[in-house]
Amino acid sequence: MKNTCSTNWKHHQLDIDIDPRARVGTLSVSQMQMIEIAKAFSYNAKIVIMDEPTSSLTEKEVNHLFTIIRKLKERGCGIVYISHKMEEIFQLCDEVTVLRDGQWIATEPLAGLTMDKIIAMMVGRSLNQRFPDKENKPGEVILEVRNLTSLRQPSIRDVSFDLHKGEILGIAGLVGAKRTDIVETLFGIREKSAGTITLHGKKINNHNANEAINHGFALVTEERRSTGIYAYLDIGFNSLISNIRNYKNKVGLLDNSRMKSDTQWVIDSMRVKTPGHRTQIGSLSGGNQQKVIIGRWLLR
Secondary structure (H helix, E strand, O other): OHHHHHHHHHHHHOOOOOOOOHHHOOOOHHHHHHHHHHHHHOOOOEEEEOOOOOOOOOHHHHHHHHHHHHHOOOOEEEEEEEOOOOOHHHOOOOEEEEEEOEEEEEEEEEHHHOOHHHHHHHHHOOOOOOOOOOOOOOOOEEEEEEEEEEEOOEEEEEEEEEEEEOOOOOOOOOOOOOOOHHHHHHHHOOOOOEEEEEEEOOOOOOOOOHHHOOOOOOOOOOOOOHOOOOOEHHHHHHHHHHHHHEOOOOOOOEEHHHHHHHHHHOOOOOOOOOOOOOEEEEHHOOOHHHHHHHHHOOOO
């Protein structure tokens, strides 16, 4: 009872509306982040490090987080806030340190900086060196989705859209809007209970991820660390896993030479910053992990 009362008091202090008896595994990512902050608050932490804390939060949750950060600051807590979102840096920070490729570039008071100057330090070049605007003219429809429905909770119902050749189609919505559920149903991770998927004029059914891959689909997941990589295995394994059957030689053994060559192609073409292909992917930065995942699908 005492622990529950203490937890309720700390949640009240931070205005966190979460049942202290709830199992953490049942909470959303944003709620888990709030629990971590409450934990730091309860420890009377002197320094709190926040690594991209708003990546999975709605606008309302971001504003709530900023209120909590300011409360921690008022208590004399030092905060290291890691973010690539410029608007957050200008809202919260007093001082900015810029890193590039693991090297310290500068540390300056925010008051003397502009957004363009920070970005120039981040990328290492002037912002006037940009790619020219290019008008995109999408081609014919290559994917038609009609009344896509999945009854597995959380469910989606009657989702329809067309994807054209050469088009980037955005699916927008707040956290909980079931955007991820749509792509998981398309990819066969969730069972489709109704609706049709038409690819290049032919109706298809992706009953599982393997069928989706054979139909030419690729999925870069939202939660990279938990569903996109094998964190304790090397870059080579993570680059080739979705295509491993194609590396069998004539006697049924894996062609190690070709596997090494293709892994190196991923590293070189995606500019993955790593000591080598045997490096454990979990030791790479999030951006470099994402490069390996994208390179994995480009190999197919």
